[in-house]
Amino acid sequence: MNYIDSSLKVVGTRPIRPDGVDKVTGRAVFSADTRASGMLWGKIKRSPHAHARIVSIDTSKAEALPGVRAVLTSKDFPVIASEEAFVGEGPMNFRDLSDNVMARNKVLYEGHALAAVAATSQSIADRALELIEVVYEVLPHVIDVEDAMAENAPVLHADMFTAGVNPKPSKASNIAKVVTFKKGDIDAGFAEAEVIVEGSYTTQPVHQAYIEPHACLATYNPDGQITIHASSQGHFMIRAYTAKLLGIDMANIRVNPAEIGGGFGGKTLIYLEPVAVALSRKAGKSVKMQMTREEVFRGSGPTSGATVTVKLGAKKDGTIVAAQQVLKFQAGAYAGSPIGPGCMCGFAMYDLPNVDVVGYDVVSNRPKVAAYRAPGAPISSFAVECAVDDLAVKLGMDPLTLREKNAAKNGTKTHYGPTHTNIGFEQVLAAVKTHPHWSAPLPAGQGRGLAVGFWFNIGGESSATVHINEDGSVMAATGSPDIGGSRASIGMMVAEVLGVPATRVRTIVADTASIGYTFVTGGSRVTFATGMAATQAAEKVVDELKRRAAQTWDIPVDAVEWKDGMAYPAGSNAGAFEPLDLAALALKQAKTGGPINAEVSVNAQGAGAGFGAHICDVEVDKETGRVEIKRYTAIQDVGKAIHPSYVEGQIQGGAAQGIGWALSEEYIYNAKGLMENPGFLDYRCPVASDVPMIEAVLVEVPNPRHPFGARGVGEVPIVPPMAAISNAIRGAIGLRMPDLPMSPPKVRAAIDAAG
Amino acid sequence: MAKQHVTATINGEESEFLCETQQTMLDVLRDVVGLTGSKEGCASGDCGACSILVDGTLVCSCLMLGVEAQGKSITTIEGIAQGDHLHPIQQKFLEHAALQCGFCTPGLIVATKALLDENPNPTETEARYWLAGNLCRCTGYDKVIRAVMDAAAVMRGEAA
Numbered sequence: 049m050n051y052i053d054s055s056l057k058v059v060g061t062r063p064i065r066p067d068g069v070d071k072v073t074g075r076a077v078f079s080a081d082t083r084a085s086g087m088l089w090g091k092i093k094r095s096p097h098a099h100a101r102i103v104s105i106d107t108s109k110a111e112a113l114p115g116v117r118a119v120l121t122s123k124d125f126p127v128i129a130s131e132e133a134f135v136g137e138g139p140m141n142f143r144d145l146s147d148n149v150m151a152r153n154k155v156l157y158e159g160h161a162l163a164a165v166a167a168t169s170q171s172i173a174d175r176a177l178e179l180i181e182v183v184y185e186v187l188p189h190v191i192d193v194e195d196a197m198a199e200n201a202p203v204l205h206a207d208m209f210t211a212g213v214n215p216k217p218s219k220a221s222n223i224a225k226v227v228t229f230k231k232g233d234i235d236a237g238f239a240e241a242e243v244i245v246e247g248s249y250t251t252q253p254v255h256q257a258y259i260e261p262h263a264c265l266a267t268y269n270p271d272g273q274i275t276i277h278a279s280s281q282g283h284f285m286i287r288a289y290t291a292k293l294l295g296i297d298m299a300n301i302r303v304n305p306a307e308i309g310g311g312f313g314g315k316t317l318i319y320l321e322p323v324a325v326a327l328s329r330k331a332g333k334s335v336k337m338q339m340t341r342e343e344v345f346r347g348s349g350p351t352s353g354a355t356v357t358v359k360l361g362a363k364k365d366g367t368i369v370a371a372q373q374v375l376k377f378q379a380g381a382y383a384g385s386p387i388g389p390g391c392m393c394g395f396a397m398y399d400l401p402n403v404d405v406v407g408y409d410v411v412s413n414r415p416k417v418a419a420y421r422a423p424g425a426p427i428s429s430f431a432v433e434c435a436v437d438d439l440a441v442k443l444g445m446d447p448l449t450l451r452e453k454n455a456a457k458n459g460t461k462t463h464y465g466p467t468h469t470n471i472g473f474e475q476v477l478a479a480v481k482t483h484p485h486w487s488a489p490l491p492a493g494q495g496r497g498l499a500v501g502f503w504f505n506i507g508g509e510s511s512a513t514v515h516i517n518e519d520g521s522v523m524a525a526t527g528s529p530d531i532g533g534s535r536a537s538i539g540m541m542v543a544e545v546l547g548v549p550a551t552r553v554r555t556i557v558a559d560t561a562s563i564g565y566t567f568v569t570g571g572s573r574v575t576f577a578t579g580m581a582a583t584q585a586a587e588k589v590v591d592e593l594k595r596r597a598a599q600t601w602d603i604p605v606d607a608v609e610w611k612d613g614m615a616y617p618a619g620s621n622a623g624a625f626e627p628l629d630l631a632a633l634a635l636k637q638a639k640t641g642g643p644i645n646a647e648v649s650v651n652a653q654g655a656g657a658g659f660g661a662h663i664c665d666v667e668v669d670k671e672t673g674r675v676e677i678k679r680y681t682a683i684q685d686v687g688k689a690i691h692p693s694y695v696e697g698q699i700q701g702g703a704a705q706g707i708g709w710a711l712s713e714e715y716i717y718n719a720k721g722l723m724e725n726p727g728f729l730d731y732r733c734p735v736a737s738d739v740p741m742i743e744a745v746l747v748e749v750p751n752p753r754h755p756f757g758a759r760g761v762g763e764v765p766i767v768p769p770m771a772a773i774s775n776a777i778r779g780a781i782g783l784r785m786p787d788l789p790m791s792p793p794k795v796r797a798a799i800d801a802a803g
Numbered sequence: 804m805a806k807q808h809v810t811a812t813i814n815g816e817e818s819e820f821l822c823e824t825q826q827t828m829l830d831v832l833r834d835v836v837g838l839t840g841s842k843e844g845c846a847s848g849d850c851g852a853c854s855i856l857v858d859g860t861l862v863c864s865c866l867m868l869g870v871e872a873q874g875k876s877i878t879t880i881e882g883i884a885q886g887d888h889l890h891p892i893q894q895k896f897l898e899h900a901a902l903q904c905g906f907c908t909p910g911l912i913v914a915t916k917a918l919l920d921e922n923p924n925p926t927e928t929e930a931r932y933w934l935a936g937n938l939c940r941c942t943g944y945d946k947v948i949r950a951v952m953d954a955a956a957v958m959r960g961e962a963a
Contacts, residue, residue: 073884074909077839259844260844307904309842309906341850698903728850728938737928
């Protein structure tokens with residue numbers, strides 16, 4: 049059923065979330081809060097070198113330390129063949145992931161795991177790590193992407209031959225893959241152009257920087273049954289990877305989803321769980337592991353740093369006739385940067401006749417990158433949106449007018465294949481035009497920037513169940529970890545279908561043994577895909593409730609109507625019966641056919657693409673180079689906001705992460721290839737005093753493929769901020785800042801260089 | 804290594820615990836006392852997820868030793884609500900949707916309590932600087948600051 053044009057009573061309101069009280073009282077159980085009787089503490093030994101061959105590992109002294117119950121290395125893990133996996137977000141190779149979890153022959157970055165211990169206390173485990181003796185043969189390392197692509201660069205993987213080029217190269221290199229997208233005739237496009245702009249841009253790797261470090265608790269029973277408590281964006285993902293990396297049947301692993309303290313894509317793959325299970329198996333006890341913040345920085349995430357060039361050609365009237373982009377993404381130590389989405393998303397906002405995009409996936413001696421909110425798109429769009437702004441300046445055209453003129457519409461064929469349908473980009477740009485921020489006079493010394501962004505959003509596999517309890521209250525369960533309020537939105541959709549208040553539905557996240565398979569919480573898919581499954585489950589329950597009422601009244605089921613949480617006879621012909629509410633029907637359940645519930649699994653298609661536009665005003669302190677955000681407005685097509693507060697929250701949070709990416713966050717490496725800022729003091733995420741209020745403006749162009757019109761909202765808002773801020777800085781001081789982060793030293797140096 | 808015996812008031816109740824001398828107050832709360840509401844986000848005093856009140860002063864419990872609690876009065880997130888009654892700060896965090904993942908929330912609520920105890924009528928800027936020691940990666944702080952300002956108004960008796 050479709051409710052887009054229905055009058056809604058629950059969807060679109062702002063009830064308090066079902067898990068709220070637990071989270072404001074400290075009761076919510078995150079992974080690190082779980083305990084098991086007699087549990088041990090597991091810890092990981094990590095490489096101090098950027099690139100080295102492991103000559104030998106001697107664990108005998110660690111094993112002899114009293115209190116140590118297990119020590120392991122890669123020898124305790126099965127050798128895994130190279131095999132592409134689509135378990136988490138983005139492609140992953142099982143062999144690479146195994147090697148990343150426990151290095152086999154070489155360590156490929158500082159922080160690479162190579163041994164682990166389990167001991168009776170954290171302090172004994174720490175001492176045991178120091179007693180593990182490793183002999184390394186230190187190898188030349190390479191950190192930066194251009195250096196890694198150079199002819200004479202140290203090669204990380206002897207068997208890496210660039211994919212996507214013909215003929216296949218005969219020599220191994222650090223270029224894992226080349227991606228190309230072409231549309232039209234790029235040369236003809238530039239020949240036709242009257243104005244051309246070009247730019248080169250760099251972005252730094254930034255960490256997802258969830259405040260909760262990775263943690264898990266694993267128990268291996270003597271009968272081979274395994275229980276894991278883990279904080280992740282997908283407990284089915286944890287199960288699949290753990291099963292594969294340890295060669296265990298999935299049926300023997302039950303993963304309980306602990307609350308997740310932020311992920312942003314960074315918890316769509318595994319680091320600890322197979323190690324904890326292997327330690328538990330060896331020690332015969334439960335093993336708890338949690339990363340330190342330093343381990344999180346050195347050993348997990350971040351997203352790619354990159355170099356990007358953009359060339360645009362336009363007619364004098366502003367029509368863009370040619371668009372070219374070259375992207376070189378750091379993948380970290382193993383193939384698998386988000387180069388594909390990077391190549392797709394940069395130009396997807398525009399209707400362009402001639403496009404040429406080339407992307408390179410490049411390995412270097414950094415931690416393996418993980419998904420981060422709209423993976424790849426922010427990097428690509430930063431470059432494109434700076435170039436579009438430069439084009440506006442060169443044309444003497446208003447930057448909004450230039451974007452309106454070239455905006456993608458329904459029917460626009462993208463350069464990567466699909467044709468845009470049911471998109472709301474024009475409505476977003478119209479909202480920019482009418483928003484008071486866009487026309488507000490700019491105080492002297494400030495600059496205003498505009499940038500737009502796109503994320504395609506995904507659907508995929510989800511399962512949900514709806515149970516009517518014996519007293520008529522409602523339980524909804526899904527397989528999607530709740531990372532930012534999805535229990536609320538799922539429960540609201542179920543409540544709407546059942547015709548009951550949101551507070552009547554309790555929503556939980558069920559473990560891997562209690563609900564059907566559900567893909568990770570990522571790609572902005574949960575409210576869309578899991579919401580679709582939950583809505584359909586609720587509809588099946590309503591059908592069943594109508595059947596029970598019909599049976600009670602002894603009338604045909606199509607003579608029963610469901611309204612406001614009750615069964616009514618449909619019209620006077622059906623008979624005169626008092627309506628039956630959920631409690632009354634639940635009371636009769638034993639006599640009318642037993643428990644009332646439904647489970648629905650879907651592979652949701654038709655996730656509507658999302659578009660956003662951000663306006664930002666900045667002031668630049670010319671003395672220090674510090675950029676202050678004075679005003680920020682984020683406008684986005686959200687389809688239909690199920691719980692508007694949490695939709696706004698996604699937009700505000702994404703914008704703030706983008707502000708950090710733009711102004712302060714970066715991985716800093718020294719000459720030895722070691723990270724120098726693995727802590728929150730030196731890796732500078734925005735704090736409350738760094739940002740202003742962020743006004744989130746919800747444009748609602750319903751997605752017809754979702755019962756309530758929802759489209760994913762979580763990823764788009766991190767796409768525009770970097771360019772919006774760079775464009776605002778240009779407005780303020782007349783200088784283009786093409787390199788992220790636009791930190792005080794860089795801004796000051798640019799001001800000095802300009803004289 | 805001999806453990807130290809410590810007596811402290813925790814959330815209004817006289818408490819005793821044994822801890823290793825090098826154990827932080829955060830580890831004592833979580834692993835010895837069994838109060839896991841205070842979170843470890845960094846263990847270096849940068850994120851504020853472990854915020855507690857020590858004799859009314861806001862402290863990162865990861866930067867304090869358990870033995871330093873001797874004779875002190877400790878308030879953790881578990882001690883903010885009065886029985887079944889949520890504190891106005893907790894209530895406003897819920898109403899304003901000032902949390903997404905909820906991991907930083909205990910620390911933010913404790914830090915807000917310390918702010919409003921000291922300054923019942925903060926400006927937005929004062930609230931932002933006071934809470935600058937509490938990292939939140941989900942919300943962008945907008946709804947957090949609104950919740951804090953609204954809670955302050957309620958506690959001053961100015962709003963419903």
